[in-house]
Amino acid sequence: MITELNLKNFKSIKSKKFQLRNLNVVIGMNGQGKSSFIQSLLLLRQSDIFEDQLLQLNLGNTGIINLGSAKDVLYQYAPEEESVSYSITFDNENLLEFSTTYNADSDILPIEYRNTNIDIALQSIVKEPLFTKRFQYLNAQRIEPSDENRASYTSVILNDDLGINGQYTAHYIDKFGDKPIAFDNLLHSNSFIKDEILEQDLIKSSLLEQINFWLGEISPKVSVKTKKITNSLVLLGYEFAQSGVGFTNEFAPQNVGFGISYSLHVITAILKARKGDLVIIENPESHIHPRGQAELGKLIALAAQNDVQIIIETHSDHIINGIRVAVKENNDLSDRVIMFYFEKLFNSDEQFSQITDINVDKNGSLDIYPKNFLSEWSNQLFKLM
Structure with missing residues (x-):
């Protein structure tokens, strides 16, 4: 430090x-x-x-x-x-x-x-x-919302990096979304649920789950969807929870406003952080x-x-x-x-x-x-x- x-x-x-x-x-x-x-x-x-x-x-x-x-x-x-x-x-x-x-x-x-x-x-x-x-740096000129996002083996896999414009955020989530975040104090209050059948408390601690919880503070009930389709391209979309029905159809980022996509890069950068x-x-x-x-x-x-x-x-x-x-x-x-x-x-x-x-x-x-x-x-x- x-x-x-x-x-x-x-x-x-x-x-x-x-x-x-x-x-x-x-x-x-x-x-x-x-x-x-x-x-x-x-x-x-x-x-x-x-x-x-x-x-x-x-x-x-x-x-x-x-x-x-x-x-x-x-x-x-x-x-x-x-x-x-x-x-x-x-x-x-x-x-x-x-x-x-x-x-x-x-x-x-x-x-x-x-x-x-x-x-x-x-x-x-x-x-x-x-x-x-x-090290992670996000500048003020982050990429505009798009359903098609770049992938980079070097940046994401080798360097643990979202890109200075957040251009590899979707690829990072697609690759590491199921991994637990490093710090328990960043777990959102909605992370803790009780499994009535198993009669035990469960914690949703994966990166993707935490991104969705914190992104819900920006846009309620939103969920991120990613899919890597080529070595250089990852699809990104959002869906919204509907009570008793499940989820809405998937929306392209450019159809749900800048705020969700801009905050996605920031939230991911914070949640992926590790000691040091x-x-x-x-x-x-x-x-x-x-x-x-x-x-x-x-x-x-x-x-x-x-x-x-x-x-x-x-x-x-x-x-x-x-x-x-x-x-x-x-x-x-x-x-x-x-x-x-x-x-x-x-x-x-x-x-x-x-x-x-x-x-x-x-x-x-x-x-x-x-x-x-x-x-x-x-x-x-x-x-x-």
Whole structure:
């Protein structure tokens, strides 16, 4: 797990030491630097920092992000003698510390390590989730609902990955839907049933069953159906329970709305997590009703009770409040959650992201309420009065 990221001169982040926890919630208005923080980690993952010792800003279709040239990532007001630098610490106390060499038009930044015994450090750091298959990233541009979805042996079977756009979610469910999820605290309340004939309690704990239960918080009584028909194609559909009748006919995803399909990727990413995983999700609330957003916030928070690290970027008060309620109901979450509020600070000679750390106490209350944070609902209501 990443415990600290000290970032300097990266895009709008002039200098900031991020003290990371199990659940890290990145919030703020558009264009305030939230994505820059996430990109700083994705850049490390996609770059060859171990052998060629480079930050690679563009890898085309084979990369996670494309950031342009060095002048696009260097903080524009940085002193001439400075460039982008990182210091990242992991929970096993491994430290990775380096500066970079700046060439404005280049799309690579050579690394100059400042660690002592760097070869020994790299041997341990290469095993961290950020650099292994214990990593899942979902960006904000997830695939549109479709009954035909891509399959990938390499991504799903070998790398345990849904794809950065969720393009392999249907294949993942088809392959691993019958496997039990890793953490009991993520079992939905509907998971526990009593078999009257056998006179024993049963638990529905498979990935597919749990996806259906949690997806039911987005769209009641929905069930996911998958069928792999070729090595490169999986069919995806939804059906709905009808009391006393069974189920409706199967509907194509494009006929039941964006919210179900968009939330399917997020719910699957959280439920498939295992001990030691790192999960990064942008805008988990996209296309989802406010009540469903709150339940999704609860699920994300519950996952953080385990040895999983989650980073989410969100604009949703409902996601945030769902997390806060989960903390109040599970007090041990308090020390596992932190929020980072981004806002631009404008001076006469520079502008940069000012980042406020916000803690959540055992009652779900925040220790700091920055101006304009969680206030827009009341702002608009006041105008209606």
